[in-house]
Amino acid sequence: MPLEFEKKRVLFRGQVGVDEAEALLEWLQQHPSGKADLSACAHVHPANLQVLLAARTPVQRWPDDADLRRWLEPVLNP
Amino acid sequence: MNPLLEQFLSEARELLQGIGEKLMQLEDAPSDMGLMNELFRLVHTLKGNSGLFDLPAMTRVLHAGEDLMDEIRNGRVAFTRELADTLLDAMDFVGAQCDEVDRAGAVVPGPSGPATALADQLRGLLPAKETAPQEAAAASAPSAEGTLAGTGLEELVGGIPEAERLALFREPAGPGLFLVTYRPEPECFFRGEDPFHQARLTPGLRWGRMQASEPWPALGELDAYRCALEFRMLATASLDALEAHFRYVPDQVAFTAVAPRRLALPQGDPNGGPVYEDFVQEAMGLLEAGRLGDLERAARALLELSNPDLWLSSALRWLLAFLETDPDPRALGALILALQTLRGPDWEALAPLEPATSAAPAAVALPALVQEVLDVQREILEASREDPWVPGKARAVAATLAACLKSCGHGAAAEGLDEALEAALEDRSGAPLLAWLSALEGVAAEPMAPEAVTAAPGPVAGAAPRPAAAEAPEAPAPAPAPKAGAAPEAPAAEAAGDVKFGRRAEDSGSGSRSLKVDQAKVDRLMNLIGEMVVSKNALPYLAARAEGVYGVRDLAREIKSQYAVINRIAEEMQDAIMQVRMMPVSFVFQRFPRLVRDTSRKLGKEVTLSVLGEETQADKNIIEALGDPLVHLVRNSLDHGLEGPEQRLAAGKAAAGTLTLRAAQESDRVVIEIEDDGKGIDPEVLKRKAYERGLLDEEALARLSDAEALNLVFAPGLSTAAVVSDLSGRGVGMDVVRTAVEKVNGTIQLESALGRGTRIRLSLPLTMAVTHVMLVEADGQTFGLPMDRVIETVRLPRSRVMAIKHSQAALLRGRIVALKGLNALLGLAAEPLLNEDDELAVLVVRVGSEPVGLIVDGFREVVDVILKPMEGLLGNLGAFAGSALMGDGSVLMVLNVQELF
Numbered sequence: 001m002p003l004e005f006e007k008k009r010v011l012f013r014g015q016v017g018v019d020e021a022e023a024l025l026e027w028l029q030q031h032p033s034g035k036a037d038l039s040a041c042a043h044v045h046p047a048n049l050q051v052l053l054a055a056r057t058p059v060q061r062w063p064d065d066a067d068l069r070r071w072l073e074p075v076l077n078p
Numbered sequence: 079m080n081p082l083l084e085q086f087l088s089e090a091r092e093l094l095q096g097i098g099e100k101l102m103q104l105e106d107a108p109s110d111m112g113l114m115n116e117l118f119r120l121v122h123t124l125k126g127n128s129g130l131f132d133l134p135a136m137t138r139v140l141h142a143g144e145d146l147m148d149e150i151r152n153g154r155v156a157f158t159r160e161l162a163d164t165l166l167d168a169m170d171f172v173g174a175q176c177d178e179v180d181r182a183g184a185v186v187p188g189p190s191g192p193a194t195a196l197a198d199q200l201r202g203l204l205p206a207k208e209t210a211p212q213e214a215a216a217a218s219a220p221s222a223e224g225t226l227a228g229t230g231l232e233e234l235v236g237g238i239p240e241a242e243r244l245a246l247f248r249e250p251a252g253p254g255l256f257l258v259t260y261r262p263e264p265e266c267f268f269r270g271e272d273p274f275h276q277a278r279l280t281p282g283l284r285w286g287r288m289q290a291s292e293p294w295p296a297l298g299e300l301d302a303y304r305c306a307l308e309f310r311m312l313a314t315a316s317l318d319a320l321e322a323h324f325r326y327v328p329d330q331v332a333f334t335a336v337a338p339r340r341l342a343l344p345q346g347d348p349n350g351g352p353v354y355e356d357f358v359q360e361a362m363g364l365l366e367a368g369r370l371g372d373l374e375r376a377a378r379a380l381l382e383l384s385n386p387d388l389w390l391s392s393a394l395r396w397l398l399a400f401l402e403t404d405p406d407p408r409a410l411g412a413l414i415l416a417l418q419t420l421r422g423p424d425w426e427a428l429a430p431l432e433p434a435t436s437a438a439p440a441a442v443a444l445p446a447l448v449q450e451v452l453d454v455q456r457e458i459l460e461a462s463r464e465d466p467w468v469p470g471k472a473r474a475v476a477a478t479l480a481a482c483l484k485s486c487g488h489g490a491a492a493e494g495l496d497e498a499l500e501a502a503l504e505d506r507s508g509a510p511l512l513a514w515l516s517a518l519e520g521v522a523a524e525p526m527a528p529e530a531v532t533a534a535p536g537p538v539a540g541a542a543p544r545p546a547a548a549e550a551p552e553a554p555a556p557a558p559a560p561k562a563g564a565a566p567e568a569p570a571a572e573a574a575g576d577v578k579f580g581r582r583a584e585d586s587g588s589g590s591r592s593l594k595v596d597q598a599k600v601d602r603l604m605n606l607i608g609e610m611v612v613s614k615n616a617l618p619y620l621a622a623r624a625e626g627v628y629g630v631r632d633l634a635r636e637i638k639s640q641y642a643v644i645n646r647i648a649e650e651m652q653d654a655i656m657q658v659r660m661m662p663v664s665f666v667f668q669r670f671p672r673l674v675r676d677t678s679r680k681l682g683k684e685v686t687l688s689v690l691g692e693e694t695q696a697d698k699n700i701i702e703a704l705g706d707p708l709v710h711l712v713r714n715s716l717d718h719g720l721e722g723p724e725q726r727l728a729a730g731k732a733a734a735g736t737l738t739l740r741a742a743q744e745s746d747r748v749v750i751e752i753e754d755d756g757k758g759i760d761p762e763v764l765k766r767k768a769y770e771r772g773l774l775d776e777e778a779l780a781r782l783s784d785a786e787a788l789n790l791v792f793a794p795g796l797s798t799a800a801v802v803s804d805l806s807g808r809g810v811g812m813d814v815v816r817t818a819v820e821k822v823n824g825t826i827q828l829e830s831a832l833g834r835g836t837r838i839r840l841s842l843p844l845t846m847a848v849t850h851v852m853l854v855e856a857d858g859q860t861f862g863l864p865m866d867r868v869i870e871t872v873r874l875p876r877s878r879v880m881a882i883k884h885s886q887a888a889l890l891r892g893r894i895v896a897l898k899g900l901n902a903l904l905g906l907a908a909e910p911l912l913n914e915d916d917e918l919a920v921l922v923v924r925v926g927s928e929p930v931g932l933i934v935d936g937f938r939e940v941v942d943v944i945l946k947p948m949e950g951l952l953g954n955l956g957a958f959a960g961s962a963l964m965g966d967g968s969v970l971m972v973l974n975v976q977e978l979f
Binding site: 018021022024025028029032043044045046047048049050051053054055067068070071074075 | 237262267270272273274275277278286287288289290294295296297298300302303305306307
């Protein structure tokens with residue numbers, strides 16, 4: 001599973017595709033204070049990013065992938 | 079070239095022609111909605127077609143054209159002459175692309191630059207509110223640096239760490255530095271696109287950012303699948319590479335060339351540090367004195383003293399970088415002054431160097447049309463290097479150039495032209511003029527070129543100047559640009575300079591080699607040639623008359639030899655026109671793989687289709703007439719012939735049945751066979767069915783051989799399938815097939831072996847134009863019989879004619895052949911004539927699949943005739959297939975053998 005939902009955080013793993021956005025949105029609606037752990041993420045479809053952005057989800061750990069982090073940090077870290 | 083591409087090209091040319099015509103008609107009647115709709119339809123079709131191939135440039139232009147046309151159609155944009163010009167230019171470009179593809183014989187992507195320019199030009203004509211959100215897209219031509227402020231370059235650049243920017247700036251001149259603005263469509267996720275992935279893979283990506291294009295709604299209202307993100311990237315790649323990467327979303331992406339110096343954006347803490355006033359003064363002094371080496375040392379020293387986090391340190395680092403790579407004194411000056419003001423230099427205001435004035439003609443931005451003229455002059459000069467008439471040409475070229483420049487308001491640019499002309503006349507070559515022309519154009523294209531002339535000399539002046547090309551757009555165009563409306567012309571002018579698509583299609587001289595002609599015209603030609611073939615047949619009569627009636631033997635011989643010549647030419651003509659009408663059988667065969675696949679799946683059968691001899695050719699009418707009968711036959715084979723897998727396995731056959739379609743040419747006929755290895759047809763079942771339906775009486779039933787029984791499938795109202803399915807079995811199929819085949823003078827034969835399969839053989843004439851008929855005599859009249867019905871001619875001794883009840887018959891080649899008197903059949907009272915040996919002339923013809931002997935009075939020659947079907951009241955005379963005009967002017971009645979009995 002590219003997305004792993006824990007009690008208070010969601011883990012992104014590998015390639016997170018467009019289909020995950022719905023589950024992510026649902027989870028974040030139920031867990032408004034949830035956090036995101038992107039450390040194991042290699043790529044994330046923008047639909048998921050939009051959910052994270054709209055929910056203003058704090059990012060607990062940035063991706064290990066330096067390139068992805070360069071893209072995500074400025075936009076997810078207001 | 080594959081047939082699809084070939085067809086695309088020929089259609090595209092036709093469509094372009096139509097578009098051109100409609101555009102011109104619209105110029106006269108701009109409010110004609112019918113014309114407008116027609117035009118839209120044409121462009122739309124062409125766009126759709128081009129989308130089948132990998133022709134992004136063409137599709138892009140057409141797409142823009144279509145959008146514009148749609149706006150016009152909806153009355154949001156008025157149709158103007160300029161608009162028509164732009165559209166015509168666009169169509170010329172498309173035409174040029176088609177020529178290119180035609181020449182290459184394969185799809186070539188084509189130049190994307192001019193395509194983008196054209197597309198932008200077209201989009202520029204769209205109403206403002208439409209273009210506003212796409213402003214960046216419209217400005218995607220690399221020349222649009224002016225709109226950078228709107229695209230947030232500063233902000234983006236500011237986000238890049240200074241070290242990275244410095245590295246970028248110091249990099250040797252690469253393919254170019256571009257700001258890519260990518261605004262994916264909101265619906266793009268539904269097309270399976272991942273814009274982020276696309277953005278991450280941008281070639282030469284150096285830095286990228288994404289941002290929301292609108293504020294995020296509350297989570298409950300968020301539509302996660304509506305893309306609201308935008309991407310901006312800084313990439314060092316060629317425009318071509320970038321365009322290729324984003325080729326599927328050309329309307330969502332904009333590329334802006336970025337001059338490397340725009341990266342110089344000092345950042346840091348503006349407070350603290352030593353006062354720099356002194357340094358600024360000293361540095362300006364050094365700069366004015368051209369002592370760049372000293373300037374560099376001073377800057378380095380100061381940098382070491384300062385806290386690296388300061389804004390001032392950052393500015394100093396940039397100063398050093400400029401000293402290293404771009405020692406333009408004005409840029410350096412601006413940076414030094416920035417130390418005082420603590421504000422980054424305004425690079426936009428700081429235009430690069432003015433073009434130097436020298437002996438070379440002044441830089442002029444030439445309109446596209448003038449550019450075209452210049453190109454032609456260049457061609458003339460280049461072509462005439464060796465000619466003896468060089469002086470005349472040189473004079474003409476010089477006059478053209480002078481007039482041309484004068485008329486477009488650049489008369490001053492013509493200075494030096496006279497000298498060049500004199501030089502050219504002196505050494506009798508076009509070279510001096512050519513050189514002058516190159517200088518003129520060279521300067522027009524590259525205003526930055528003379529930079530080296532004025533660059534301050536100094537220790538580092540030897541370093542290569544920054545690439546001119548990337549900065550060229552920053553140069554203020556010397557050409558007057560009085561109003562915004564004129565702006566789109568600039569990219570067009572450049573584009574026209576690059577690729578000569580601006581030329582009219584006639585100029586290119588590469589016409590299409592295939593011709594699309596109305597079939598009626600070909601038919602007329604064929605009829606005329608047919609008449610010619612027939613009338614040439616009058617010559618032998620004439621020769622016979624010359625000899626027989628007038629007794630001039632030599633003349634008769636000469637007429638005969640002339641006849642031979644005319645005969646040969648006429649036959650060649652006939653052959654040629656037949657070639658025009660020939661089509662490969664694949665035209666009808668190509669639909670079968672799909673048909674067989676779908677049908678067999680529906681029936682739960684496994685069928686392997688093998689198609690042979692697709693390239694066999696026949697007349698268009700024949701091929702077209704074949705389509706429906708073949709579909710019937712194939713369906714029949716699938717439905718009734720081939721068994722299901724279990725049945726087949728039980729019968730000891732492979733589970734998958736084989737259906738073979740075979741076409742071949744046999745002399746002047748084309749033979750098509752449909753063969754299956756199914757269960758075959760049981761003649762007993764057929765007989766019983768025919769009896770049940772009352773098609774046969776008991777007597778006939780008993781007489782019928784198995785082979786003859788098989789022909790019952792062609793009887794109207796007979797079906798072998800127990801159940802009527804939606805595929806076949808309604809008892810109309812085979813009857814209709816036979817009628818259709820016979821209509822084009824074809825024959826159909828059926829062979830079947832129970833349990834082993836069925837083979838249906840269609841034999842069709844290659845062409846219907848000319849019919850071979852055999853002439854026979856009956857009671858002093860001449861009649862024709864189609865040769866394809868004739869099996870043989872025999873002289874039959876009267877003694878061998880047997881009378882069986884009222885019928886006559888004879889034993890011929892081991893079988894009983896019924897004999898019929900032609901006179902009796904035609905209602906002529908005369909008895910058949912016998913020759914001196916007491917023999918009857920019997921013409922054995924095929925009726926259905928059965929031979930019948932036709933007793934005639936005498937045989938004559940075989941001739942080619944144009945068979946005209948009987949029309950009107952005479953059309954009901956079934957006994958005649960038609961009439962034909964003979965060479966001696968008489969009318970020949972051709973019998974329809976099938977209906978005669």
